Amino acid sequence: MSRVDGMPIYEHQTVEVPAKLYNLWRRAKLHFSSPIRFSLIGYRGLVMILDEDEWLCADERQNDFPVICWLKFSGQGRDALHMPVVCTLNDYHFASHKIREHVLELMEQELENMLAKLNNF
Numbered sequence: 216m217s218r219v220d221g222m223p224i225y226e227h228q229t230v231e232v233p234a235k236l237y238n239l240w241r242r243a244k245l246h247f248s249s250p251i252r253f254s255l256i257g258y259r260g261l262v263m264i265l266d267e268d269e270w271l272c273a274d275e276r277q278n279d280f281p282v283i284c285w286l287k288f289s290g291q292g293r294d295a296l297h298m299p300v301v302c303t304l305n306d307y308h309f310a311s312h313k314i315r316e317h318v319l320e321l322m323e324q325e326l327e328n329m330l331a332k333l334n335n336f
Contacts, residue, residue: 219281255272
């Protein structure tokens with residue numbers, strides 16, 4: 216069951232996520248228990264919650280109310296690890312498009328840091 220089931224969606228679209236980010240997430244799922252949760256630096260109150268099937272940017276000050284969610288990834292059985300992965304993007308706030316790209320950059324940085332710490336031990 217998704218964390219966003221039943222939540223009203225402001226905007227819905229099909230997008231591609233970079234292969235590097237998708238692959239980092241898959242690697243992190245192998246090493247860390249779900250959900251993987253971390254704060255988004257520079258966005259007071261916003262957190263990323265990475266579950267088995269979705270990436271949720273949420274406002275923890277409002278009981279993890281969703282802001283943006285990437286879900287329904289079509290990466291199963293892919294044979295080209297360098298190609299972007301198609302998924303569904305749900306926006307739950309009218310201004311979420313302004314932070315969307317930066318949120319993904321912060322997610323990539325955090326996952327790289329988490330995995331690098333594993334390799335240093």
